[in-house]
Amino acid sequence: MMEGPWIILYFCCFCQLCVAQTVRPQIANPKFATNNPTLSTVALEKPFCVFDDLMSKGASYEVYLYVTVVSARSSRPYVTDNSNKPLNATFQQTNGGQSGSYRAAVFNVPNCASLPKLSDAADATKAPAVLTQYLIRVGDDTACLYDPNYLGACNPPLSADTAYRFKYVLVDQTTGVVKDQTLWSNPIKTRKLKQSSTIDTWxxxxxxxxxxxxxxxxxxxxxxxxxxxAAILLAAAMTSEEIPTETRYVSQTTQQAIPRPQETIELET
Structure with missing residues (x-):
């Protein structure tokens, strides 16, 4: 009789441990992120309510985001070592995810009790905070590759017309080991750069x-x-022909009104 409750408890715990391992990172809702993906970025939903049941009170947790190219040697490469610690492979070390997965971002576990609201995204004063809370944009850092002093997770631009997979990993900062992880996402392809000759300019x-x-x-x-x-030019030509005739008539009338000076001289003599 005592075995029944324990079996149910073990079953519930097992189900909680499997929750995250059946979840895949999803592309962000288009109502929150328009024009997604772009040529060099992909906006993903953060893992809300995915790891909450696995976190122990008093411990500190972070979420690591790993990225890999679908055409890599292994389309689902490892993200942990033999001691179950997260790999710290960089963008440069994996050739942008071509030879394995690299850690692109690290962020706090999203608060399941405070989900983002679509209505707040329509408010210009609240939109930036809502987007930061709701999504993570992969490929959003254009400076980390060229900063020799940069020590954080580098999240450089992605390659255009390339399919990627993404994975979330829950890391216990107290022990430094991986607590749980999601499945690799379905392939998400960045946009292709259009040739200028194929762009419809109409x-x-x-x-x-x-x-x-x-x-x-x-x-x-x-x-x-x-x-x-043509009508304007023809009218202008006809007008120019009439003007000289009127000028000659006026000049003849004026000359007839001038008296002769010779008659005045003969009278005086």
């Missing part, structure tokens, strides 16, 4: 029929413009 992306109609209207408009200009 604003409305019209159909073939619309393009023909627009061309015809453009030709008609050009013909009307030429006709209008």
């Amino acid at each position: 604003p409305g992306r019209r159909s073939g029929g619309m393009i023909v109609i627009t061309s015809i209207l453009s030709v008609l408009l050009f013909v009307l413009l030429i006709g209008f200009l």
Whole structure:
């Protein structure tokens, strides 16, 4: 009779230990992160309510994020050593995840009791804090590779048109060992850089029929413009021909009104 409760307790504990190992990192909700993935970044949801049941009171925990390229030698490489401690492989050591997984980020365990609200993301004053609380952007650090004094987890830009996998690992900072970890995520591919010759520069992306109609209207408009200009030039030419005739008539009338000086001299003599 006493074995029943213990069996149930063991079963519950076992289920709690398996929770994180059946969870995969997910790409962020598009309502929180638009334009995701980009050419060099991928925004992921942080692991809310994934590790809470496994954390002991009084201990300090952190979450490590590991990244690997799908086409690496092992699509699901190890993230721990033989003593169950997390690997500290860097971006440079793994050739950007080509030869294994590298640690891209370290952050505190998300608070399951304080989940982010979509309504707060619409508020410009609350949006930055909500996004920081809700997601982790892989490939967001452009300076760590070139800083010789940088000692933290380096999170440099990802490669374009490349598929990656991601994993969350719960680390007990007191003992330095891995407490639990999620599964590797499904492949998430960064965007491909478009060639300039393939970019559609037509604003409305019209159909073939619309393009023909627009061309015809453009030709008609050009013909009307030429006709209008010809009419203006013809009117200007006709006006210029009439002006000299009026000038000659006025000058003849003026000359007839001038008296002759010779008649005045004959009267005085």
